Structures are given as C-alpha cells and as structure tokens.
Amino acid sequence: MSSTISCPKCLSQEYVKSGSIKGRQRYKCKSCNYYFSVQKLGKKINDYVVIKALQLYIEGISYREIERILGVSHVSVMNWVKTYKMQRPFGDSPVKTSHKVLGFHELQEFIAIKENMRNSGTIITAIEDQFLVTTWKGASIQDLKQMSLPTDKNTI
Numbered sequence: 001m002s003s004t005i006s007c008p009k010c011l012s013q014e015y016v017k018s019g020s021i022k023g024r025q026r027y028k029c030k031s032c033n034y035y036f037s038v039q040k041l042g043k044k045i046n047d048y049v050v051i052k053a054l055q056l057y058i059e060g061i062s063y064r065e066i067e068r069i070l071g072v073s074h075v076s077v078m079n080w081v082k083t084y085k086m087q088r089p090f091g092d093s094p095v096k097t098s099h100k101v102l103g104f105h106e107l108q109e110f111i112a113i114k115e116n117m118r119n120s121g122t123i124i125t126a127i128e129d130q131f132l133v134t135t136w137k138g139a140s141i142q143d144l145k146q147m148s149l150p151t152d153k154n155t156i
C-alpha cells in the first residue's frame with residue numbers, strides 16, 4: 001500500500017483539508033463526505049470486505065445487491081471498483097444471472113435438487129458463514145461461446 005492518504009471509509013483519495021481537530025489535520029472525503037484525521041487511517045475497512053465486494057462485482061452483481069449482501073455502502077463499492085480499475089470480464093453478457101444468499105443447510109438442499117443444477121451454471125462464493133449462489137439459467141453453448149467460457153460439456 002502506498003503512503004497516500006485515502007478515506008478510511010471508502011478508500012477514495014480525493015479529499016479536501018477541513019480545519020483541524022485537537023491539533024490534527026482534519027480531512028473531508030470528496031466522495032462520501034466522511035470526515036477523518038490522519039490518525040484514523042489505521043482503521044481501514046477490512047480488506048476482506050473490499051475483496052469480497054470486488055469479487056461479487058466481477059460476478060455481475062449490482063452495486064445495490066452488494067450493499068445488501070455485505071452491508072457496505074454502494075458508493076464505497078463504486079469507489080473500490082474505480083480505485084482498483086476492476087472490469088467485468090464479459091461486459092454486458094446476454095446471459096441473465098440470479099443470486100441468492102443461503103446458509104449452509106440451505107446450500108446443501110439447493111445442490112441436492114438436480115433440477116437446480118441442470119442446464120445452468122453456478123458459482124458458489126463463501127461470505128463469512130453464508131454462501132452466495134450465482135446461477136445463470138438456460139445458458140446455451142452458443143451463449144457461452146460468446147462469453148468465451150470453456151465449452152467442453154464436462155465443464156459446464
């Protein structure tokens with residue numbers, strides 16, 4: 001990590017000086033309007049949350065859904081995506097995905113039902129003690145070719 005100052009809340013590096021508090025320089029984040037002083041920088045958002053948010057973003061989940069799943073502001077997520085220059089691998093894909101958050105037992109039940117797994121792609125992401133299940137139904141071989149995913153039947 002560089003020594004550049006960034007907002008402890010959203011990691012944006014755009015801030016303005018905003019007076020001082022108890023002799024410490026105080027800053028105001030231009031992205032989320034959070035006030036912070038330099039000493040607070042140690043309290044950064046858990047890297048885990050940032051990484052999870054970016055993973056979910058890449059899997060095609062909307063900012064609002066990420067906010068709901070991880071409990072972080074969608075503004076923060078948008079800033080992280082910008083900061084780390086993340087790009088969704090498939091752009092606007094023709095395949096529609098859906099998501100659900102399941103507990104461990106629900107996940108077992110979900111997988112046990114053959115119908116859920118047939119003719120669909122599935123990514124399971126662990127989030128603390130829950131599981132985010134991303135599925136894309138009815139993806140044809142054609143669709144997957146467009147997305148340049150492996151088209152070997154065994155891997156779908």
Ligand SMILES: [Zn+2]
Pocket residue numbers: 007008009010011012029030031032033034
């Ligand atoms: Zn901020």
